[in-house]
Amino acid sequence: MVARERILEVALRLFRTYGVKGVTMFDIARDCGMSKKTVYEHFSDKQSLINEGMEQMINGHSAAFQETQTNAENAIDELVRNMKYITSMARSFNPVMLFEIQKYHPDTWNKIESFQRNCILYGITENLKRGMSEGLYRQNLDLDIIARMRQLQLDAAFDQLQYPADKFEMPVVMEQVTAHFILGIATIKGHKLVNQYLQIKEEE
Template sequence: MAARERIKEVALKLFRVYGVKGVTMFDIARDCGMSKKTVYEHFSDKQSLIDEGMQQLLDGHSAFFKETHTTAENAIDELVRNMKYTINMARSLNPVMLFELQKYHPDTWKNIENFQRDCILYGITENLKRGMTEGLYRHNLDLNVIARMRQLQLDAAFDQLQYPPDTFDMPAVMEQVTAHFILGIATIKGHKLVNQYLQIKEEE
């Protein structure tokens, strides 16, 4: 692996675990097994490393969502796959990183907000359209309202004020809100698939 890619990989791992504020260039160099001078030869400062690392992370998310949209059997399969991906990603992400990016790195946070609008919100809307076409979602959904509602659900699941980590398990929260969301928009035909994909047991 090239030194530049190695630095980004290690930096992202540290940022995800400890947040961005508490991680120094020395920490990154130490974990890479190289000198701080070598790190600075590839990245002029910590901000450039944060920007490039976050962009790589967002590009990876975007690529996954696009692939899932293409390969999923149907809209519900796509939505559930995206939920599981988000849960796995969240398990290795300290929410402090997002808080610190928003507070101390506004330009980087702006890129994340653009991603939320251009990729996440767009993807949710396209999934809703697909589900309506497939007869799995109710045909009378207001796309603008429902898509934004879903995005707010996702944002809230990462919000430590809404779901304190000492009280709530984030994957469990994500599964609950996703099940509630799909069941709320699904047709009778869609409900059968929801129960199958989420392994929801029918009430006796």
């Protein structure tokens, strides 16, 4: 791995774990096992590292969602796979990073918001269309309203005010809100698949 890639990988890991404000260029250099001078040879300042790190993270998420859309057997399978991906990502993700970027790095935050609109919201809408065409989601769904509601659910799961980490586990929150969401939009045919994918035990 070349030095630049190594620096970016380490920086993104530290940002995801501790947030961006408390991580210094010295911290990044130390974890890379190189001098701070070497880090500065590849990145002029921490802001450039934040920008490129967030861009890499966004591109990774986009590729993962696209792969899921292509390989999923149906809309519910796609939605559950995305939930598991987000949950897996969240295990090594400190929500304070997004809070600090929003507060202290507005230009970078604008890029994240653009990703949320152009990728996340679009992907949710396309999943709803797919589920309706497959007979798994109800036909009377208002796509714009339901897609935005789902996006708000995902945003809330990362919100420390709504689900503080000392009281809620991210995987549990994500599974609960996703199960509630799918069961609310699914047809009878869809419910059978939901129970299968989420291993929900039907009431006697």
